[in-house]
Each structure stands twice: as C-alpha cells, then as structure tokens.
Amino acid sequence: MTKLNQNRIIDSAFKYFGIFCTFFGLIVLAIFIFNILAEGLQRIDWDFLTNLPSRRPAKAGILTAWTGTAWILGLTAIISIPLGVAAGVYLEEYGKKNRLASIIEINIANLAGVPSIIYGLLGLEIFVRTLNFGGSLLAGAFTLALLILPIIIVATREALKAVPKSLREASFGMGATKWQTIWYQTLPAASGGILTGIILALSRAVGETAPLIVIGALAYVPFVATNPMDEFTVLPMQIFNWVSRPQHGFVVNAAAAIIILLLITFIMNGIAIYLRNKWQKKVNW
C-alpha cells in the first residue's frame, strides 16, 4: 500500500515537473515579447520603415536594414534551394548506401551543428577575398547559403524518406524512368516537407548576425541596394548597433526593429506550418 502511494506521489510530482518545464520556456518568452512590445510598439510607423539611419533616434529608420534583409533572404534562397534539394535527392534516391555515403551523412549532420561564426570566417576567405566579392550582398548570401545547406539537405532527405515505396514502384511499373519518377511523383509528394524545411532554414538565416559581421556587413548604409554586388546592412546588425548606443531612444528603436524581425520570422514560420498542413491533407496513400 505504501509502495503504491509512493508511486502515485512520484507520478504526480513528475506531472507537475513536466508542467513547470513546459511553461518555463513559454513564460520567459512571453515576458521577453511583452517587454519588447511595450518598449517598441509605439515607435513603429511608416516613417520608421522608410527612413534612413540617423543620429537622432526619433528620425532614424530601418529602410536599408530591412531591404538588406530582404535581399539577403532572396539571394540565399536562390542559391541554397537548388543546391540543397539536389544534394538531398542525390543522397536519398541515387546514392548507394556504402561507407562513403555514411561518411557524407555524418558530416552533413555535423555541419548543421557548426557555429555560425565559423561559416563567417569561411565566407570571408572564400567569397570576400578569393572570389573577390568584397563585403557584398552576394558574399553574404553565399555564406548564409552554406550555413543553411545542411538543414535543407537533411529536411529534403527526411521528406523523401517519408514517401512510400509503393508510389515509386507504381511509377516504375508504368514504365517511368528514375528521373521521371523523381520529378513527377516523389518530389511533388515530398514537397510539403521540403518546403517546410527550406522556410525554417531561411528563417534561421534571417536572424544571423555573426557571420555577416565577419564578412563585413556595415552599420550605416544610406542607400537601398540595387544589385547583388552592393554593400549592405541587415536588421540584426542594425539592432546590435542600436542596443549598444548610450541614448535610450536607440534602445526603443532597437525594440521596434526586433518586432519587425520577429514579425518576418513569424510570418515565415506561419507559411511553413500552412504548407505542411496543406500537403498532409492533399497527399493520400
């Protein structure tokens, strides 16, 4: 009887511990978001989005920062999606399961865990100096593309793995080649998972500062980039710069810029969730 009671106590203790763990992260996040909103929300208006950086906090805006972020995002997507998806398709569909394959697999998993500043140093040497891109949008986008490639590759492989064999076999049975099977059957069936992975990877890239500082992203850029070779700044850079200024007005600006950055990330995650649900409903096998 006492044994039973004891077990019940352990059981309910664990339940409350679990509840505490669940809410711990959520509450900290809620406090953080509430603080940011309280500080920054009043600062957001049209001028804030369309003004150039300024020494007066009330006049300063994030035009060049958010357009820089949009550029980086677009270019990173263009570079990383074809590379990542193609690599994932090769490893999952064509690659043989041998020693080499497992070495590649382990290394990709490892690359996903490499600190982002290391990618920055790599980008500085390869793209900025060797390929002579300078501190341009292109150099930044290539660096971030490298950073998120492992995530896209892994997501692509997982999504392809989830496609049932019967679908492929049916396609082969109809006389389709391997290429036709992949292009017309397997990839579309897996595209929900792939897109989700891509968008989550890109929303990681949006928040990265360290590698971009290393490759030479600027703090003050008074013009909107017009081509990929232009120099640039991004939202996280602008936030970092404002947070370290002595005047309180800049801290308010930083909070407002954080809200915009959070908004971009939330929207992207929202799209990812929407796409996932969409494909889950559509694909029946």
Added chain:
Amino acid sequence: MKYPWLNGHKGTFAKILNKKSMKFKANLILILFAGSFLFSSCGQKKSDSESENQIDGEVKIDGSSTVYPITEAIAEEFRAEQPDIQVTVGVSGTGGGFKKFCRGDIDINDASRPIKDKEKTSCSEENIDFVELTVAYDGLAVVVNPENDWIDHFTVEELKKIWEPSAQGEITKWSQIRAGWPDEEFSLYGPGVASGTYDYFTEAIVGESGSSRGDYTASEDDNVLVQGISGDKNAIGFFGLAYFEENQDKLKLIPVKHEGEPVLPSLETVKSGEYSPLSRPIFIYVNRGAANRPAVKAFVDFYLEVAPELVQDVGYIPLPKDEYQKEKSEFENFVQTAKQ
C-alpha cells in the same frame, strides 16, 4: 482579399502550389526574385536637382564603434549636401578597421587610438600612405554605484593598484585601496580587451596598453556595464563619458586626481586637458590614394567643417576651434603633396 494565402484554400498562392507539377518551384523562385526586386525598388529616391558642384562617388569607412556615432552623424548631414556620394560606415573596431585600411579595402578608418607600429608596417608593405586627423576628444569616466558613499575621488596610483595585472587575486577589498574604506570585496567592470577604450585606459593607468588584470566583468556593450554597475553596490567601472551622461541617475561619477586637485570629467575639463590622463583624442585616418578622389576629399572637408557642432551633438567633446583649423590645413597639405 488582400492576403489570400493567409486565409484559405483558393488563394492565388495556394493555386500556384496546387498544380501538381514541379512548376511551383520555378514559380517560388520567381516570386522571390520579384520580391527582392520589388523590395529593392521601393524607397529609392534620387534627387533630380543636380547643381553644378554636386559630385558622385563613394566613400568607404570602417573602424571603431566609439567613433561610429560621430561619423554616422556627419555622413547623415553630408547626404543633404552631396546626395550622390554614397558614404558607408562599418564597425569592425579600430584594429579590424586598420586591417582593412592597410589592405586598401576602405578609404577612411575610424580610430579610437593612434595607429600601432605593427599596423604602420603592414600599411607601408602595401604602399598605403595616410594622414591622421584628430576629430574629437573623449573622456573615460570612472564610475561607481550611487549607493557607494565612502568614495570621494580616485588617484591615478589607486586606479593603477586596482587594475594592474599583479593585482589579480591580490587586491580584492576596498580597504586595500585606501585605509578607511570598508573591508568588503569590490567588483570590476570594463570594456572587452579588443576595444580601443580598454587599450587607452590600460595605457593611461597601468602604463602599458592592453595590460590589466583579467578577473573583471568585460563587455563589448557599454550598456551592459552600466546595468552591472548600477545593480552592484561594490562596483567600479570605466567607459566612455557619453554612457555616463545618458545614465546619470544610475551611476556616480568619480573625480580622478593626477597632479593637483581631483578633477571630474566634463566638457570643459576634457577639452582643456585638465582631466588627465583619462581624456583621449579620437581620429580618422585617410588613405592618400582615396584623398585624391573628389568624393573622399569633399567628405573629409565637410567632416572637419561641421565636427564642432555634431561632435557635441552625439555626446563627445569637440576640439577647440583653431585645432580644427589646424587639422584642416594639415589635410589640405596632404592632398596637395599627394597630387604632385
């Protein structure tokens, strides 16, 4: 519906994705392409009013985050004068800036300390010639917590006793600094070792740049230091005077005694050199090749012209008027000799 993809099933975006072919991938890339061009095209305002003395070109600046607010302010005002000159400013730090400067990557380096011999050598190896222009002064404020009621001033010797490398683990209590102070442990706050502010403080106090005890709370972000000191009764810290001025209610500024009476840092005492040794000049370094370009020349001229007002505006201390005149003629000479 403005955003069909947010609401539902039959929106355009959804339709594109619904086509069972892989076309959507091409479309997605198109959307991203279009998006980035859309983003980049809005907000571009080019003034058509080009008068005769308008020039175009670019000025690339990098360097110290201490000097950044001044350069930013001047670049901002410069835009009103010369809208077609694109001035960009980075914050790689004084040392990081000199690396780029000596590779010829940038035109101007913001520096919160003079160039080091090592950096000079690497510049001359690349045949980079330059001029050093003093643009402002900065005072280093020594601060404690407002609840600290026993301290009236520090002497330079006391500061040295606290910060020198041999103090690590040895000097830990107030009573060890000056007899009569409480027998409690103090805690130290200061900028990170990579900053020019740290270099300057250690040079002025310890006597050797970059040499101090290691057991102090270091942060690259001076606001973190302000937070730390304002929440710790036994804190001692130092950073740029501007950070004290913005946080006067949270900190207590301590006068420093060198020779004669203890002096509080202020606009007057820093400018006159009375607040010694913790007031420092801050510089810009201009590449000779760049100074020949009209855009860079115009920017530096403008810099020295408006510095007296703008420097003060962003919390630093301007040089006396005739000093700026001197810097101007030095730059003028530099450009003239460069042309020959």
